[in-house]
Amino acid sequence: MTISHHLDHATILRYASGDLDESFAVVVASHIAMCPHCRAAVRAAEQMGGELLDADQTADLSAGALDRMMDALDGADVEVAAPVARPDFGAADGDVPAPLRRFVGPRLGGIAWKSVAPGIRRCSIDLPSEPDSQLYLLHIAPGKAMPEHGHGGAEMTLILSGAYSDDFGRFGPGDVADLDEHVEHQPFVELDEPCICVIATEKKAKFKKLVPRLFQPIVGI
Amino acid sequence: MLAALAVNQTPTTEPGGDPPDDHGGLIARVAEWRDRDAFRTLFVYFGPRIKALMMRSGADAAMAEDLAQTVMMTVWRKSGLYRPERGSVSTWIFTIARNARVDRLRAASSRPYDDVDDLEMASDEPTGEDVTLLRQRAEKVRGALAELPEDQRRIVELAFIDDLSQSEIAERLDIPLGTVKSRMRLAYEKLKVRLENLQ
Numbered sequence: 001m002t003i004s005h006h007l008d009h010a011t012i013l014r015y016a017s018g019d020l021d022e023s024f025a026v027v028v029a030s031h032i033a034m035c036p037h038c039r040a041a042v043r044a045a046e047q048m049g050g051e052l053l054d055a056d057q058t059a060d061l062s063a064g065a066l067d068r069m070m071d072a073l074d075g076a077d078v079e080v081a082a083p084v085a086r087p088d089f090g091a092a093d094g095d096v097p098a099p100l101r102r103f104v105g106p107r108l109g110g111i112a113w114k115s116v117a118p119g120i121r122r123c124s125i126d127l128p129s130e131p132d133s134q135l136y137l138l139h140i141a142p143g144k145a146m147p148e149h150g151h152g153g154a155e156m157t158l159i160l161s162g163a164y165s166d167d168f169g170r171f172g173p174g175d176v177a178d179l180d181e182h183v184e185h186q187p188f189v190e191l192d193e194p195c196i197c198v199i200a201t202e203k204k205a206k207f208k209k210l211v212p213r214l215f216q217p218i219v220g221i
Numbered sequence: 222m223l224a225a226l227a228v229n230q231t232p233t234t235e236p237g238g239d240p241p242d243d244h245g246g247l248i249a250r251v252a253e254w255r256d257r258d259a260f261r262t263l264f265v266y267f268g269p270r271i272k273a274l275m276m277r278s279g280a281d282a283a284m285a286e287d288l289a290q291t292v293m294m295t296v297w298r299k300s301g302l303y304r305p306e307r308g309s310v311s312t313w314i315f316t317i318a319r320n321a322r323v324d325r326l327r328a329a330s331s332r333p334y335d336d337v338d339d340l341e342m343a344s345d346e347p348t349g350e351d352v353t354l355l356r357q358r359a360e361k362v363r364g365a366l367a368e369l370p371e372d373q374r375r376i377v378e379l380a381f382i383d384d385l386s387q388s389e390i391a392e393r394l395d396i397p398l399g400t401v402k403s404r405m406r407l408a409y410e411k412l413k414v415r416l417e418n419l420q
């Protein structure tokens with residue numbers, strides 16, 4: 001799999017710092033499961049977090065915190081490294097990237113689609129966190145135009161099989177279109193096979209609503 | 222994998238005051254022998270740092286301390302899964318803290334963050350990086366952070382430490398969202414240039 005369209009660098013920092021909501025995080029995780037390049041990029045960005053944790057300030061723990069911690073260790077289960085089943089993409093045990101499997105299972109062929117327009121089928125994913133964004137898969141017949149799916153907000157599309165082309169080039173399996181808001185594009189699916197992709201879109205609300213912080217930041221600012 | 226740990230990390234025997242470079246040795250001792258002294262040293266170093274991180278992220282002192290305990294409990298339980306060739310102990314603990322923060326402080330995103338290490342294990346790519354290379358990489362990242370212009374470093378800190386979203390950073394600094402994004406990109410690209418010299 002040759003991947004030529006990668007994540008925006010701002011997206012890499014946002015993923016590493018924990019700023020993507022669930023829809024976008026699932027698409028990013030699925031892409032980095034397929035893309036060693038972006039996996040290394042996320043790891044490097046996470047290392048910035050590690051360095052900041054090392055360098056940054058400390059807050060004194062309360063009296064007895066160490067003892068409580070040490071006492072708590074006694075009953076704790078310990079995880080050991082288990083051999084992980086390797087989902088070779090396109091191979092026998094499934095062709096869905098690992099982060100998507102908990103929603104749609106291991107096989108693209110097993111996804112329950114609903115027809116939404118001629119040649120276009122959709123599978124919506126309900127996320128437990130109910131973010132202000134949508135996550136869904138599309139199955140688009142060869143030669144069809146991708147339906148308009150942005151609402152003026154950011155959108156991110158990861159190709160799982162097949163390919164489409166638009167002004168930004170050709171997008172095949174593993175490629176991600178990480179588009180900012182206000183980007184106009186009209187992708188057409190290639191003629192030889194359908195295109196299956198997973199898409200995260202911001203809902204109309206312009207800003208993500210975070211649950212109000214319990215407290216405004218107390219320290220540092 | 223445990224064997225690889227044993228080979229790559231010589232357990233340290235020096236008492237007290239371990240510099241950050243020895244954290245890998247402490248984790249190896251926890252993983253192999255459930256070494257409580259090694260864990261205590263890690264807790265004394267990381268506990269107050271995680272608490273500060275959580276307070277900057279909006280938790281009050283009690284919740285921040287609770288989160289520090291939760292994170293360190295994960296360290297105890299998962300020490301056998303730490304892979305020194307993948308990144309520094311600080312980075313590993315940062316990602317555990319980040320995930321705990323997402324779970325507890327951000328109701329809008331429950332458990333979206335897949336562990337990059339799990340993804341790597343699940344992928345078909347050859348794994349394993351040289352530990353020396355890793356150490357050099359940590360130095361490069363430190364260097365890149367140190368030389369970021371103040372406006373970019375500020376944004377990196379607000380994102381990673383204060384857990385502000387892009388739009389919250391824009392509001393806080395009273396700058397357009399596009400400027401936040403472009404400074405993020407610039408900061409990452411500086412890091413990338415530094416790291417490319419390694420490969």
